[in-house]
Structures are given as C-alpha cells and as structure tokens.
Amino acid sequence: MKTTIPQAPSSACQTCPAHNVGNLTKLGIDMEEWDYVIALAGNPNTGKSTIFNALTGLRQHTGNWPGKTVTRAEGGFSFADKRYKIVDLPGTYSLLSTSLDEEVARDFILFGQPDVAVIVVDATRLERNLNLALQVLEITNRVVIALNLMDEARRHNIIVDERRLARDLGAPVVPTAARSREGIPELIQAIHQVATGQIVAKLHRLKNESPVLKKAINKLVRQIEAAFPGLPNARWVAIRLLDGDQRIIQAVQRGELGELAN
C-alpha cells in the first residue's frame, strides 16, 4: 500500500529547495542525485566558464571570446553535506530578445526555478553587465552576484564598492577573480546561504517608469496574481505580456505559469 506524501504548505518552507523538478526534467536536467540546482548566468566573456570550473573542479576549456559557451555545461560540487548541481547557461547580454542562446538562458531561469542564480558580472564593465543582472533579478530573488575579474579591475585602477552595490541591488555581491580562485570560497558560502534560505534577497523593481506604464502594469499584475496565486514574478510576466513576448503568451495560454507558483 502506498502512502501519500502530504503536500508541503506553500511558501512556508524557506530552507526547502525551490527548484521546479518537473520543469527541470523537461529541460533535460536530472535532479535525482542533487539537493540544489544552481544556474550560472552572465554576459559573454565575463569568466563564467572559469567560475564554473573553479566551482566544480572541472577543466572545461575556457576561451577569451564572446559566445564561447552556446550550449549548457553541467557539473556539481558538495558543500556542508549538500550536493549542488551547476548549470552553465550561455552567455547573453539580455533576456529580452529572441536569439536561441537568450531563450535557453531565460527559459532555464524562469521555468527551472533554480535554487540559486549566480550572475557573473565583469567588474571592469559594470554598467553593461548590470543590465542582465537587473533582468534576472526581476524574475527571481534567489540571486548571488559574482563580481568577477576583480584582478583586471585593479589593473585598470577601477574600485568597485561591492557593499553599496549589494545594498542597491538587494542581493549578495561577492568579489571574485576566478582565474586565481580568489573569492571562490566566499562565493560557495553565499550560494549555500541563498539556497538554504539564510539570505533572502528581494526582487528588483525598475525605477523611473512613466505613470501610464505603471498603471498598465499594475492592472495586469492584479489579473495575473488572481489567475496564478503565488506566482513569484507576476510583475515581470506583466511586462513581458505588454511587450508581446510569444513564449510568455504561450505560457499563460497553456497555464504553465501555474506550475511556477509556490
């Protein structure tokens, strides 16, 4: 006789894994042997693959050119008795447009609901890199920012105030120089804290929206929240719908968004 496992009460458990096993399976990720899944996102050529290698101890080839990783790489590590699976997403500048690599990255973060999204940011090109970070932070609050290439920033006489950045973004920021493994232990620590719910970041909301826009977004958000209660990123979905994003329209039609509620 089978015993039925009671459904976990929604949103109560901060320490439970947040990832979406069903959707991850659809995306080709098997979570059988892992406790948490981490997505590695970032602009091209920010040392994402180097961070991936530093975290996993793998020696995948890392190239110095944008677009090196067009497919997903997977690896894993253990920390504090937890097994973490890492998925290295293709490097992209944004999650808005329609190229295949951006879609792969966006779908994984949205539908896979990774326990932690590590956004690798180039400290020497902070402004451009933050564009992507802000977009990820609209989808998920389970974020750690790896402020990478700190060695190059020092070489170019750039000083980044990571505490202020962390405060402004509302997410943990860890300075790293992955080539020399600088900051990697701290990064693992931060990943662990976000995965286990010891650090809870907040979703980022863009400032400076026009009143017309605000009104439209809010109206749509109310409807979306009514249809999909518990959806963590209704605001982002509203914006994508207004923008006419086909994939998100499809997700609303098929009710896929309902699976993302917690």
Add this chain to the structure above:
Amino acid sequence: MTNDEILKTAEALRWEVGGDFHESLVENIYTNAAQLADRAISYPDKPPRFDLDRSIDRLVTSRVWGFPIMLLLLMVVFWLTISGANVPSAMLATLFLEIIYPFLKGLAASVGLPWWLDGLLIDGVYLATGWVISVMLPPMAIFFPLFTLLEDFGYLPRVAFNLDNFFKKAGAHGKQALSMSMGFGCNAAGVVATRIIDSPRERLIAIITNNFAMCNGRWPTQILVASIFIGGLVSAQWAGLISALAVVAITLLGVLLSFVVSWGLSRTVLRGEVSTFSLELPPYRPPRIWQTIYTSLIDRTLVVLWRAIIFAIPAGAAIWLVSNITVGGTSLAEYFINWSNPLGILVGLNGVILLAYVVAIPANEIVIPTILMLTTLVLGASGEGTGVMFELDSLKDTEVILRAGGWTLLTAVNLMLFSLIHNPCSTTIYTIYKETGSKRWTLVSAFLPVVMGFAVTFLVAQVWRLLGG
C-alpha cells in the same frame, strides 16, 4: 479570471502604452544599470596608465596592418605545425606499422586466425586506426594548443572585427567570422556555434558556408599533398615554408568561398536585411600556458582523435572488404574505380580519389591512407596482399607510389581544392540537420559543396590542360 482574459487585457493595454514600449523598457533598464554602476564605481585620481590593450588593438585591427598580421600569425601556426609534426609522426608510424603490425601478424598466424579475419582486423581495422593516430595526433597536439593560446589571448574577436566588413558586404552576419573560426577546428562545432547569430536567415547562411572553413580532418591531406607536390617544386630548405604557404592559400581560398557563397545565397534564396550587432573586443589576457596546453590536449586533441578512431575502425574494415570481395576476378573497389575514372580524369582527379572520398564520408581524416591503399591495388604492386592500408615511411616513397598511379601537379592541386570544397563529413551533416531541423537545408548544405567541388576542379583542369600544363 481565465488565461485568455489576461491575454485580452494585455492586448488592449498594449495599445495604451504605445508602440515605443519595448524601447522605453530597454532604456529604463539601461538607466537603472547606469545609476547603479555610477554609485558603485570610483576611479582613484591617478593619471591613467599607458593603455596596452588599446595600443595592441590599434595595431591588430588597423586598416594597414590588420590583415598582414593575421596572415603572418596563420603562417607561423601552420609552419610550426607542419615542420614540428614530421618527426613525431614518423616515430609513431614506425611504432605502429613496423613494430606492432608484424607482431600482430605473427600472433594471428600462430593462433591460426583464418585469413579473412586476419585481413579484416589487422590489415583493415588496425592499420586504418594506426595510420589515423600517427598522422593526426602530432599536428593536432601542436596546432590545437597554439590556436587555443591565440584564442585565450583574445585574438579571435579581432579577426572577426577585421572580417566583419566583408561579411556585411556579402549579406551575412558579422558573427559568422566567429563560427567560421570554430569551423577551422571542426565544422560540426562551427555549425553549433552559429547559435550566437540571432536572425534565422543569417544563421542558415553561416551554417551552409561553414564547410568552407577547412576543418582539422582535412589538414593532414592538405599538408601531405602540399609537402610532396608543391614543397617538392623548390629546394629542400624552402620546402617547409612553401608548403605552409600553399596550405595558407587554400585556407584563404576557403574564406573567400564562404564570402562568395554567402553573397550568392543572400541575393537569391536567402534574401533579407543584414542585422547589425555590436562585437565586444574583450581585453587581452595573458594566456595561462600550461593549463591551456593541458585543456586543449584533453578537450580538443583527444576528443577529435577519438572521433577519428571511431570512424576509422569501420572504414578500415570497409576498405578491406571492397578491395577483397571479388566478382568475376575483379574486386568491388576496382569496379568502382574503373567506372568512375573517366569522371575523375575529367575533373583532374582520378577514380581512386573519388572512391576514397566515398569511403571517407564519415571522416575526412582517412582520405590519404585510402588513396594510397587503393592506388597500390590498382597498380597491383603490393607485396603484402591487396587492400592493405599502409603508411610509407618517407614522403619520397609516398610520392613514388602516387606518381606511379598517374599523379601530376594538377592532380595534387585539384585534390587540395576538392578536399577544401567537397561535402561536409557525416557528423557535420547530422549536426546541420539537428540545428536546422530541416531536411531541405541539410540537403542543400550537403550537395551545394559537392557540386561546387566538381565545378571548380573541372574548370581548373580544363584551363590547366588548355595552357598545356
């Protein structure tokens, strides 16, 4: 609230927020990012140091020096590969063919293996594999680390920058330069790399023309034929340099062909706008030499070599079989060669080469060994039994066999051209099918180059003969 109602509301609101919604959205993200970055970053008021990166960029992407530097680097890489690979290749060949081969033969005889099994396994499978390893491993072990060092240093995006203008004029995407660079390693990898191109039209162009980036599997052929027939035209001390020059010339011809074909496609079946993009020139980073050599050996050299071996095993068996299955006293191979020889001669090649290309569809790497084996079969000059694939110790011996098989400078030149242009290997074709999801475009990508290969070699042969070469 049903899902359709949400979409209806969104539809209605889309009119309210106006058509510039997307732009204002993007602008808003940029403004937010700029503000955040501005608050977080400070520059200590030291005078800026001499900017090495920018100075290098001015040189390697300059209008005057950009291309010469590119060619020079390419030359140096090929020259180091060609002249460095000879000795270890010969050593490996001695090991596999003069020490292990007789040993295996003796072993097979002592356990009383039937002749056909002995032939199939040792003369077919083992020799094909041994040949592929001894010919491919040394150049790859030299070329891949060198190429990877250039890549790690940050040079490849500069190549793309230099070529961007040409691609744009050809109606293709500038990022095609990057997928083409990948194609120099392996066309299948190059085809996957076209994912960085957003527009489906430009991506198809990049996929179809990737074949013209001469992949690793074709270098052994190019290098060997260039060393024998073109390096042989000059005195020994210049031979290495001239051979390298010939290989560079063929490589450049491939680049030129991808422009021409891109241009043709974008003006006929794949018409459309050229999309703009911004190419980021990454900072130069000092390559981590040992780690690069290690990873490029593990990640690339061994992976490519393994693939070649996997394909060489059945191909070796197939070659032995077609050479040893006889109908009415003539082997299948000879039937095909006699049948295709007129066509081969017409395009300045011969029937042996055509059969070798049919056998080598799974992997271009085994073209040369197949040609040598089939040539001896036709000449009937083999002491060890027909259908034995073998390696000859020196270039001189190889040359003797090929010249006896009726090879001329024209044959060599046309073989190099055909090897550059002909159809992609079966792995690449399968990858193209997976990436495009279209049988039609897969067929185009497979057959367009074959037709072009025959057309080009045909023309060269006619002009050559007309000029009395």
